[in-house]
Structure formats: structure tokens, C-alpha cells
Amino acid sequence: MADNPSTFSGCAEGGQQWYDLFSRGARDWLRHNEKVRDAVLKKLPDVIAESDLAGGGSGHTVKVPVRLMEHFRFSLAHPDEQTGAGQGETKPGDKLVEPGEKKQGKSRGEGGNNEGGIEFVLELKIDDIIDWLWEELKLPNLEVKAGTTKDDEYTREGWNRRGARSRLDRRRSMKEAIKRRSINPDGPTFINEDLRYRQLVMRRQPATQAVVFFAMDVSSSMRDRDRKLAKTFFFWAMQGLRRQYTCIEPVFIAHTVQAWEFGEDEFFQVRGSGGTVASTAFTTISDIVEQRYDPARFNIYMFYASDGENFRDDHDAAKLTLTRIAGMANYTGYIETPATEERALDTETAAIFDSVAGQGGAIGSYALTNNESVWTAIRGFFRQHAGEKAA
Amino acid sequence: MKGSLEVYGQQMEALAIDQGLDYFPVHFEQVPASFMMEVSIYGLPVRMPHWSFGVRYVHQLIQHQMGHSRLFEVVYPGDPGRAFLAENNSVAENTLVIAHVLGHADFSKNNELFRRSQEEVGYKIVEQAAAHAKRISSAIEQYGAEKVEQILDAALALEAHIDIYKGLRRERYPEYRPDSAGPARTGFHKRFHELPGEEQPVAQEVQRVRADIPPHFERDLLWFIAQYAPDLEDWERDIFLAVREESFYFYPVFACQTINEGWASYWHARLLREADFIPQSEYLDAIKTHSDVVRPHASGDQVSLSLNPYHLGFSMWEKIVETEGLDAAFRIRKEEDDFGFIRNYLTEELAEELNLFQYKKEKSGAISVLDMNLDDLKESILERKYNFGAPRVSATDVGVDGTLHLTHEHGSDGRGLDLGRCEKVLEYTHKVWRRPVTLSTVDARSTPRTVSYPSQ
Numbered sequence A: 001m002a003d004n005p006s007t008f009s010g011c012a013e014g015g016q017q018w019y020d021l022f023s024r025g026a027r028d029w030l031r032h033n034e035k036v037r038d039a040v041l042k043k044l045p046d047v048i049a050e051s052d053l054a055g056g057g058s059g060h061t062v063k064v065p066v067r068l069m070e071h072f073r074f075s076l077a078h079p080d081e082q083t084g085a086g087q088g089e090t091k092p093g094d095k096l097v098e099p100g101e102k103k104q105g106k107s108r109g110e111g112g113n114n115e116g117g118i119e120f121v122l123e124l125k126i127d128d129i130i131d132w133l134w135e136e137l138k139l140p141n142l143e144v145k146a147g148t149t150k151d152d153e154y155t156r157e158g159w160n161r162r163g164a165r166s167r168l169d170r171r172r173s174m175k176e177a178i179k180r181r182s183i184n185p186d187g188p189t190f191i192n193e194d195l196r197y198r199q200l201v202m203r204r205q206p207a208t209q210a211v212v213f214f215a216m217d218v219s220s221s222m223r224d225r226d227r228k229l230a231k232t233f234f235f236w237a238m239q240g241l242r243r244q245y246t247c248i249e250p251v252f253i254a255h256t257v258q259a260w261e262f263g264e265d266e267f268f269q270v271r272g273s274g275g276t277v278a279s280t281a282f283t284t285i286s287d288i289v290e291q292r293y294d295p296a297r298f299n300i301y302m303f304y305a306s307d308g309e310n311f312r313d314d315h316d317a318a319k320l321t322l323t324r325i326a327g328m329a330n331y332t333g334y335i336e337t338p339a340t341e342e343r344a345l346d347t348e349t350a351a352i353f354d355s356v357a358g359q360g361g362a363i364g365s366y367a368l369t370n371n372e373s374v375w376t377a378i379r380g381f382f383r384q385h386a387g388e389k390a391a
Numbered sequence B: 001m002k003g004s005l006e007v008y009g010q011q012m013e014a015l016a017i018d019q020g021l022d023y024f025p026v027h028f029e030q031v032p033a034s035f036m037m038e039v040s041i042y043g044l045p046v047r048m049p050h051w052s053f054g055v056r057y058v059h060q061l062i063q064h065q066m067g068h069s070r071l072f073e074v075v076y077p078g079d080p081g082r083a084f085l086a087e088n089n090s091v092a093e094n095t096l097v098i099a100h101v102l103g104h105a106d107f108s109k110n111n112e113l114f115r116r117s118q119e120e121v122g123y124k125i126v127e128q129a130a131a132h133a134k135r136i137s138s139a140i141e142q143y144g145a146e147k148v149e150q151i152l153d154a155a156l157a158l159e160a161h162i163d164i165y166k167g168l169r170r171e172r173y174p175e176y177r178p179d180s181a182g183p184a185r186t187g188f189h190k191r192f193h194e195l196p197g198e199e200q201p202v203a204q205e206v207q208r209v210r211a212d213i214p215p216h217f218e219r220d221l222l223w224f225i226a227q228y229a230p231d232l233e234d235w236e237r238d239i240f241l242a243v244r245e246e247s248f249y250f251y252p253v254f255a256c257q258t259i260n261e262g263w264a265s266y267w268h269a270r271l272l273r274e275a276d277f278i279p280q281s282e283y284l285d286a287i288k289t290h291s292d293v294v295r296p297h298a299s300g301d302q303v304s305l306s307l308n309p310y311h312l313g314f315s316m317w318e319k320i321v322e323t324e325g326l327d328a329a330f331r332i333r334k335e336e337d338d339f340g341f342i343r344n345y346l347t348e349e350l351a352e353e354l355n356l357f358q359y360k361k362e363k364s365g366a367i368s369v370l371d372m373n374l375d376d377l378k379e380s381i382l383e384r385k386y387n388f389g390a391p392r393v394s395a396t397d398v399g400v401d402g403t404l405h406l407t408h409e410h411g412s413d414g415r416g417l418d419l420g421r422c423e424k425v426l427e428y429t430h431k432v433w434r435r436p437v438t439l440s441t442v443d444a445r446s447t448p449r450t451v452s453y454p455s456q
Helices: A024-042 A044-050 A126-136 A170-183 A224-244 A278-292 A312-328 A348-358 A371-390 B004-018 B033-042 B051-065 B091-110 B112-121 B125-143 B145-157 B187-194 B221-228 B234-255 B257-274 B280-293 B309-324 B326-335 B338-345 B348-353 B374-389 B419-433
Strands: A007-009 A061-067 A082-088 A095-097 A119-125 A149-160 A197-206 A209-217 A247-255 A259-262 A299-306 A331-336 A363-367 B026-031 B074-076 B081-086 B356-361 B367-369 B393-398 B404-408 B437-442 B448-453
Touching: A007 B004, A024 A061, A024 A119, A024 B033, A024 B051, A061 A126, A082 B374, A119 A126, A126 A224, A209 A224, A209 A278, A224 A247, A224 A299, A224 A331, A224 A371, A247 A278, A259 A278, A278 A299, A278 A312, A299 A312, A312 A331, A312 A348, A331 A348, A331 A371, A348 A363, A363 A371, B004 B091, B004 B257, B026 B033, B026 B091, B033 B051, B033 B074, B033 B081, B074 B091, B081 B091, B091 B112, B091 B257, B091 B280, B091 B326, B112 B125, B112 B234, B125 B145, B125 B234, B145 B234, B145 B419, B221 B234, B221 B393, B221 B419, B234 B257, B234 B374, B257 B280, B257 B309, B257 B338, B309 B326, B309 B338, B309 B348, B326 B338, B338 B374, B348 B374, B356 B374, B404 B419, B419 B437, B419 B448
Parallel strands: A007 B026, A209 A247, A209 A299, A299 A331, A331 A363, B026 B081, B404 B437
Antiparallel strands: A061 A119, A082 B356, A095 B367, A149 A197, A247 A259, B074 B081, B356 B367, B393 B404, B437 B448
């Protein structure tokens, strides 16, 4: 036996060992994921281009394929030709792998320098992204349209001795019976006076309903890129509003020289030919508001995307109908996807929005030329909107 | 560790000492397999946090789930040595592991490279690394995770860039050049000037000249940056030097992989053969574990494109003991690292017996077996081990504006650096050096290239 023998200890002795308490690997993996997340958020406008606007609500997520991040080190350039040592029955000249063939020959001892090779899917909650954006863009929280209330909501409140059979509260009734019999133990098991019915009252609640009109010029001059930018803006505007309103409905209007209401799916696919008459869209919107969304009960938003070309003859009609919408809406936004950056917001349509804005009302115009500008527009919209409310 | 394993362990130890193994006592601990895996990823039981370990962790998890890797043992040299055994191993397996660990403990106490490293770094690396981790955790609390991560990004990226020959503890360079007033005055000069008619020499004003920083190619980038980075805070330097200290610990582990694993495998096999105290059934289990560990390639494969260091080292040690005797083996385990071990003791005969071969992989992906040439084969085995497995990059100059110039010795390495990765490492380095950083290397066509960060 050694003078100074080795010692043995096992898990059982000390009870719970410190290493059971946490996993450092998992901790550092989470940190890695945070870094990936940050990197992904910077590229978000591209990421969500495939996502749908209306879908989901709070559980809604986008899936982004990402690679593991590599912690870089100095390493030699990949050689055209390299040698290695192997083991097995071979003879000189044997071809182990033919050109172009992949060999899964990675086994113990081969130091992998290809940690970037694994792809995994990062699932980002839209809500998390929105929260992050609000923080990042320093956006204010919206205020609900003041003074509007709706009062058709029944809420349970208290109990009554009379009521409809369906609202009988058995538990409560049983309690009453027990109370009565504790005073008078010889009484009958149940009498009519024990019964309790749930009572409903009408409550006035602030309106948290909203409708957002997304209108888009789908004439032939709108390119794919323009649609994609508009869609990206619509997406974030929708998500931002969703933060505020528990109940929000999107309505999609596309127009050329006529306007139609579409479901979301077709909306971004639809392609029209011919010219642009914006008033048709505005008219359709105010008709829909009249029929389905009472301005007293709904917060109304309208966003209109176009490349700015509108028929000159339509100027007065467009201005008139737009003024009507602006009067009803919490906010009216114009998103221009100009042919060139220089011409941004120097167009017929921009002029119409400008003149209506001159008459008061919450109206903003933004040019979308690239992914960056989507953030500028989103920030502008929410800042301006919050500002109007605060003022 | 109750019951038979502890008994077997003590008997195994008595046997080992009887056979001539010489080691510091080892503290054995049975831990969950998940903990074993983490330890192997971090290299040390308690180590600083960094996201890159998280990436390795997930890689290991995936490999583990695919059944590729099974951890045998994790052992740390020192006085006492420390070893972790997987608690889900059978008693027979862990008895074998104990014997294996004793082989490692003997190696790390006696091998020159290990001994020198431990004298510098200390005999309590596990505790030291834990202390580093603790200091880094408090730095995170005090200065924030981002700042600490910045330092660790750079320090861990340069982890392999140390100079083991210059040692762990170094003085800063002398600030001035050695006196350059000319050759020392000899008696002859004195007598010459005393000759009539000779003027007295003008007393030369000694002008001290600032020495170049660095005065020579500096391979120890961790040390150089820690010492000479213009605006490094003390706590930041502390982290840099903590990483460097751990690198000095890791070097012998890296440079002695084949010889050390081979030695431990040789001894677990030998001790097991003589361990008559183990019942027959458990003995067979242990033998099976042994053959799993030292098998040449993954089961099912006939040909492997990499060598299993356990297998190669084990076979070499068996041959050495057979042909040269046990005393010679003890001497060799004292003197050699993988370079000397493979160059001096891998014989043509053994290479043939083990069916070792050298292959060539072309750009097209085609792989073909080359003619047998023992020296070339050895170089192929050792190729990735030179210089701590990293390209030779030195600090060569600091410009007047504080720019750090690095030079890659592409001649010695045979080709240039991967320029994309290079720029990323310079970016990490820049965040610590806080002045521009440049690096000279060559590209794929051997044209000189300079990479800079921030790029010019």
C-alpha cells in the first residue's frame, strides 16, 4: 500500500453535489443563442418577408435557419491537397474515395475545425421581436382612442335569488343550504331560498377593438421589391398595433383603376394591369367602415402603399375621399416605394396626402427605399401617432 | 464510492506501486455522465464562462446522441491528481478506468514536459482554474458581461499562441538598448591614448536608445498583448493572463496525447492481467472495455482516415516493453513527448503490423493511398501538433501610432492563413489592443497580403 494512498468518493456521500445544480454547457449555449438572436434581429426585415401578417397572435413565431457561430482562430488556408495518416488494410495506389464522393470518415482523433457546419432553426416569437424593437427603436406605447367606449359586454357580478335555470350556481347554493342547516339542523336538505343564481351586469369598457386597412396599388408599375417593402412595413405596423389592441382586424384592399377587398393570401399575390386611381381604394374603405366598423367603437387605421403615380384626373376625388377617411381614422399613413430615391415623396400621391395633412388629422408619409428605411418609417409612424395622442 | 469498487481500487493501487508506478495520490470521484461530458468540453472542471464552450457543448451532445463518443475518464495531473469516473459505468469498467488513471498519474508526475509545466503553473490546476473562473465572474458583476466577453473573445482566440520555451513568468523587455558605446575599452586602448601626441578621447555622452518593442519576433501573443496593449485595464490584463496560465497547463496535455494515452492504456491492460482479485465475470467485462478503447477504428469500418491515439500509443508501448524492457520504457516516458515518441519509436515493422498508411486528399475530394515512406508517415501523424496546433503568428512591431503588426511565418507553415478568419481574429484583438491591428501573410497564390482591422 502507498504511504499516501489515493482517495475515493462518490456521489452518494455528500448528498446533492454542486455539479448537479447547474449545467455550464447549457448556460454558455444560451449565451451563444443570445448572440445569434441579436445577429438575426439585425436582419429581421429579410427574415419576416415570408411571414403572414394576420396569423397567430401572441404565440406566433417566425423560424429562421441559422448556423452555429464560430469562435474564430487563426488557421491555415484550406490546402488544395493534403496528406494524412490512416489505418486499415490497403495498398499503395488504392483509391479510398473517388472524386466528388463524400466520405463520412470523421471519427475519434480527427480534430474538427468545422464547428460552423451545423445548422439549426431558431424560433423567434413575434412578440419578443416586437418588444425588442420597441426598446431598440425607443418607441412609445400607444394610447387608445380617447372617449370611445363600448357597452355591450356582460360581466358576471354577484348572485341573485332568482334567475334563469342555466345560471344556477350549485356550489354557492350548497353553501347556503349548509349555512341554514348549521343554525337549524332539523330543517329540510334543500329549500328554494337556498338557491343562488349568477347575476350578469352590463359593463362599459373602453374600446380595444381596432381595424387596420392595408391598401395597396397593384398596378403594373409596382415591382416585386416594392411589394416586399410594403409588406414588411405592413407587418411591423400590424404587430405594433397588436401590442395595443386585444382585438384587431386587418382588411386588405388592392386597387388599380378599381378597388377590391382581398384575403391576405391573395392580397400580396394579386397583380393588376392598367393605371392607378387611388380614390377607388379610399371610397371602398369608407364604404367598409360605414357597413362594418362604427368609428365610435373601432379604432381605425389606414395604410396605403403606392409608387406615387396617380391619375391626374383623380386628384380632387382622391383628396375628398382621403379627407373623409382621415376624419374617422386614428391614423392614416402613406408608404411610398419610389422608383428612385431622389424622387421619393415628390409625386402626385404624396401631394394628395400632403394637402390633406395640411387640414389637420394624423397623417404621415414615408418613403421605403430599402430595408433600413422600413425601420425609419415604423419609428416615424409610432412616434407621430403617440405624439398626436399625447398632444 | 462504496463497496467493491473502492476495494478493487485500493488493490489496483497496491499492484501499481508494486509494478513500479510512481505518482502523486489521486482523488477519485464518481460523477454523473453529463458532468463528465461538460468537464471534457471545458478542459477543466470549473472554468470561465464563454459562449464558444456552449457551441462545443452542443456538438458534443449531438455526437453523444449519435453514439459516436463515449467518455472513458477525465483526469487532471497535480498533487493530488484528480480523476472523475462516470457513475453509470459498471464496477468492472471503473476498475479498469482506475488502473488507466494510475498510468496517467505516473506519466504526469515523471514526464519532463509535464513536470516543467507543473512547476511553472502549479500542482493545483483544478483549484487555480476555479479561482480564475471566480475572478472572472466577479469581473462580470462589476464591469458587465459584454466587456468581459470582449476580453475572452480575444484571449481564447489566441489561446494557442504562447511560447512555452520562454516560460510562464517573464520580465518585460528591457526599456533601453544595451549600451552601444562601442567595444569595451581594453588595456591597449588606454596605453595607446597615453602615447605622447595623442589627444585625450572626448568623454562620450552616453546616449541611451529606447529598445524596439518587441525586440524580436514575439510568439507569445497572449503575454505581449497583456503587457503592451496601450489602454488595457488591470482587471482585463488579469483575465488575459488567466487564459494564458491555463494554456501553459494545456500544452503538455496536447503535446503528449499519444504517448500519454498509450502509456495509461498499456498500464490498465497490464494491471488488469495481474489483478487476480477481480472475479472472472467482471474481468471479462473489463477486457471488453479495454478492447473498445484501444480498437483501431470505429466498429464496422475497415479503414480509418485517422488514428486512434489510444490504439497507436498502446501498440507502441507494448512493442517497446517487449523489445527494450520495462526500465527503458520508464526512461522513455520520462524523456519524450509525442514528437520524440513517434519519431524515435514508431518502427517500420510496427507500422506494417498495424497497417498504417499515408494518404493524399485532393481538392476534388479524391483520397488515395500513398507509397509507404516511414518518415513521411510520421510527419503526417505529427503535422497538426506543431506549435500547439496553431499557425505561427508573431508580434513583430508596434507602430508610432500604436498599430500592432503581426506576421505570419507562412514559409514554415507551408501556406498562408485563411484570410476571412484572420480578419475576425484581428477584430477580436483590436477590441483589446484598441489601436489598429494588421497581419502579413500570403494568399492562395503566395502573393503577400496584409489584413488590417479596422480595414483600410
